[in-house]
Amino acid sequence: MTTVRIPADWPTTEARARAVQDELRTRVELREPGPPPGTGRVAGVDVAYDDARDVVVAAAVVLDAASLAVVEEATAVGRVSFPYVPGLLAFRELPTVLAVLERLTVAPGLVVCDGYGRAHPRRFGLASHLGVLTGLPTIGVAKNPFTFAYEEPGARRGSTSPLVDAGAGGEVVGCAVRTRDGVKPVFVSVGHGVNLENAVAHTLHLAPRYRLPESTRRADALCRRALAEATG
DNA sequence: GCGACAG
DNA sequence: ATCTTGTCGC
Numbered sequence: 001m002t003t004v005r006i007p008a009d010w011p012t013t014e015a016r017a018r019a020v021q022d023e024l025r026t027r028v029e030l031r032e033p034g035p036p037p038g039t040g041r042v043a044g045v046d047v048a049y050d051d052a053r054d055v056v057v058a059a060a061v062v063l064d065a066a067s068l069a070v071v072e073e074a075t076a077v078g079r080v081s082f083p084y085v086p087g088l089l090a091f092r093e094l095p096t097v098l099a100v101l102e103r104l105t106v107a108p109g110l111v112v113c114d115g116y117g118r119a120h121p122r123r124f125g126l127a128s129h130l131g132v133l134t135g136l137p138t139i140g141v142a143k144n145p146f147t148f149a150y151e152e153p154g155a156r157r158g159s160t161s162p163l164v165d166a167g168a169g170g171e172v173v174g175c176a177v178r179t180r181d182g183v184k185p186v187f188v189s190v191g192h193g194v195n196l197e198n199a200v201a202h203t204l205h206l207a208p209r210y211r212l213p214e215s216t217r218r219a220d221a222l223c224r225r226a227l228a229e230a231t232g
Numbered sequence: 233g234c235g236a237c238a239g
Numbered sequence: 240a241t242c243t244t245g246t247c248g249c
């Protein structure tokens with residue numbers, strides 16, 4: 001299997017990476033409604049690493065949004081392009097994610113990322129970054145609140161509460177969303193081309209039974225499986 | 233300066 | 240992210 005090439009212009013230093021974020025951030029679209037939840041095709045993307053062997057595998061799983069049935073799956077193997085630095089996750093994950101999306105034969109109407117979009121120190125997390133680079137509508141669904149604060153949502157599935165940046169005058173950057181009764185919420189933020197209200201609606205539609213969206217669960221399982229095979 | 237910090 | 244078994248509960 002061929003290994004993905006890291007783009008020649010990919011930033012090497014943290015300072016340059018932050019500058020790229022500040023530059024691309026102006027192209028993010030936050031107010032568009034995006035595709036109606038429950039319609040069309042939705043892709044979940046995720047990445048697994050073996051830092052010791054310098055191997056990274058990305059997976060993309062396309063679901064029919066109405067039935068949540070799998071339409072297509074793809075994987076791509078690459079080399080680690082950047083260390084994990086809070087706030088710069090996109091530079092570690094996106095080269096391989098972009099490659100795996102190019103391998104899909106059906107175009108998704110929405111991409112669900114494992115991480116943040118607008119909920120980011122510079123309001124440009126990996127979901128927003130992926131949206132700007134591909135032009136695809138994207139949302140971010142993360143498992144942790146990062147540096148942000150939130151009030152505990154109601155205990156029932158469907159309850160939400162704002163995710164706020166206390167250090168920025170309490171600016172709302174996303175939403176804590178309870179996808180299962182009594183279970184820790186997930187943290188949703190706008191990526192690109194989908195407003196927050198619809199990002200939350202997509203998340204709830206995609207997670208009818210488990211805490212995480214089916215798109216994320218399937219992509220996570222696939223990239224782990226593929227990493228095990230690629231590694232041995 | 234120190235600690236916290238998506239994955 | 241990743242290292243890792245059994246175990247409590249619906």
